[in-house]
Amino acid sequence: MAPVAMLSTIPATEAPARPGCGGALDYSTPAAVPGAKRADLTDECQSYAYKKLQTLLSDSREILIDNDQGGYTIPAKGLYPYQWNWDSALVAMGWATLDEARAWEEMTKLFSAQWDDGMVSHIVFHKPSTTYFPGPEIWGSVEKPRKSTGITQPPVAAITVRNLFEQAVNKELALTKVRELFPKLLSWHRWFKTARDPENTGLVATLHPWESGMDNSPAWDEPLRNVPVDDIPPYVRADLTHVNSSMRPSQAEYDRFLTLVYRFRAVDYDCNQLYYLSPFRVTDLCTNSVLYRANLSLRWLAELLGELDVLPEIDGWLESTRAAFSSLYDPEAKMFKSKDQLTGKLLNASTSAGFLPLFARIATPTQAQELAGTLERWLSCVKYGIPSNDPESADFEALRYWRGPIWAIVNWMITDGLRAYGFDSLAQRVESDTYELLGSGIYEYYDPTDGKPAGGGSFSWTAAMCLAWLSKAVPSS
């Protein structure tokens, strides 16, 4: 696909009209800046490209400001009215481009709800809302609503904290914040080790599809089949009042999501029991890849602070994960796969999480080469990348949430990995596709077959990716 050449999906009111420019555009400078002009482009073309980026950036800033609830950012109004864990960690990187203090605040607010055992919840219920289910009164009770959920999400936070520190202009503030956050991060990562890898396998368990962040991924079809539906109280889904049911998880999936919540609640989310009693226990590629990368970041932060005593502990985690990770590689499919810990089998589905070992830097060079080949095949089947599910698989659904649509945050993670392994042109293809998709609106996800935006609108982590990643990645030649 030609880099950012087709812009037909941008509504005329939101983007400047595109003049007939041949070749790539320069997004970095207005044509009016003397000396900044590319010789092969007209003033009109350069100014168009510049304006397009400025429009996207200002829309993205507005979304973060609009979704700001005072120190934390909701993912989208109505659909997701609380603070979500990995959303906030990704959104903080976006905030950092306009207000560093506000970016740090996002992290502080997330960790304000950290549990005594170290866990950081997948949702923090700072303020009441009637637009989401299941809310605090389901996770706790009507009489005693919980302030946060009893499950977690992929631990992006340490990656963010390192990133915020490295990018910081105000290094003094950054160092104070790193000092504050480091022990909290360490305690969360220790919780992963003890609560989710009590048998010391090197890979942590995920006990609920919501913990994976990729809730209705086809990878969970098999293990969810072994989750019985209990006699749970009747409930009304709020998500279907915001988004069409054809784009959301099925009722059968929700029944199982809720069954798991009620079973976990029955033991008051005791982390020593959940691992053994959950009828859903998988090795999720996303969680394990993010955790490995987050442990690399945590190690970096420990060195920054001179916390050298903890290095052997973190090195031990890294080493055991490295030793175990190849067991998740399927050489025939040339793809990493998640695993069902209860049956011991690799799960059949090939999903975009299979590329995340690149983001982790844990794929071997041979595996990375093969993954790049697999990704090329996927991209040859769709107009835009990266679909969340193998576009050639029978269960690919272009608009159903994590079963096909493109997610900007996943594109960022995979692109970061592709560049680290030297696959620059593949990375550029994904960056160009993402840039073009965002031009049609800053949404939750996008249809890989035609680029149609879908799910929640004015979506925070998509806006954050525009600010923190795409604004720097768009091709300038």
Ligand SMILES: O=C(O)[C@@H](CO)O[C@H]1O[C@H](CO)[C@@H](O)[C@H](O)[C@@H]1O
């Ligand atoms: O559908 C839901 O109700 C929530 C449950 O956590 O998940 C989606 O929405 C959350 C908020 O954006 C994300 O963190 C998840 O990854 C997922 O896309």
